[in-house]
Amino acid sequence: MIKTVFTISLLSISVFIGSCQSKKDQESTTKNSSELRPSSYAYFSSGCFWCVEAIFERVEGVTEAVSGYSGGTEKNPTYQNLGSHAETVMVLYDSNVVDFPTLLKVYYGSQNPTTIGQKPDFGSHYRSIIFYQNNIEKQFAENYKAMLDDSKKYDNPVITEVMAFEKFWKAEEYHQNYEKLHPNETYVKSVSIPRLQKFQRLFPKLLKKSH
Numbered sequence: 001m002i003k004t005v006f007t008i009s010l011l012s013i014s015v016f017i018g019s020c021q022s023k024k025d026q027e028s029t030t031k032n033s034s035e036l037r038p039s040s041y042a043y044f045s046s047g048c049f050w051c052v053e054a055i056f057e058r059v060e061g062v063t064e065a066v067s068g069y070s071g072g073t074e075k076n077p078t079y080q081n082l083g084s085h086a087e088t089v090m091v092l093y094d095s096n097v098v099d100f101p102t103l104l105k106v107y108y109g110s111q112n113p114t115t116i117g118q119k120p121d122f123g124s125h126y127r128s129i130i131f132y133q134n135n136i137e138k139q140f141a142e143n144y145k146a147m148l149d150d151s152k153k154y155d156n157p158v159i160t161e162v163m164a165f166e167k168f169w170k171a172e173e174y175h176q177n178y179e180k181l182h183p184n185e186t187y188v189k190s191v192s193i194p195r196l197q198k199f200q201r202l203f204p205k206l207l208k209k210s211h
Helices: 004-020 023-033 049-056 100-108 135-151 186-202
Strands: 041-046 062-070 086-093 128-132 161-164
Touching: 041 049, 041 100, 049 062, 049 086, 049 100, 049 186, 086 128, 100 135, 128 135, 135 161
Parallel strands: 128 161
Antiparallel strands: 041 086, 041 128, 062 086
């Protein structure tokens, strides 16, 4: 479970920076911070998108999670021909309810970020990536990753990529809401649901009331 100290550290850094800035700098920071609020989409890769989608859809403030592909160079990737892309989930969220740092907590709290993929799916198509859309998201992502490494939470280094977002390709329709629509499928029962249940146990306060 992500330690509370990480969240406190992020808040402390923000307070410290704010207290040391001139009025002009504070106005600049306020303007830059507004870049984050309208950006109600976030993009993450961390293993099978069926699992990742199911987790984010349970988070309070998330209105939708969509499975797809990103992180590669090929156009129009498909499930059969991903090329250099990774399975990715687009998260639509209400930034008045849940913020980007909390989404990072969700992201890291549902995976092992020291492996290229998540059991039983390993390889570049399942690698761990945080896609940033502006400098604020990039800073949060890099700082969170650094804090995890410094905490020695894991025996091995965090290998999550922090990558500039370029394009998201929506996956085929049969991949959408896969866990909900196929609760009795073998993979869902043995991989997706246990991963979701583990997250639910660790972060009950982040869940929608209906979940």
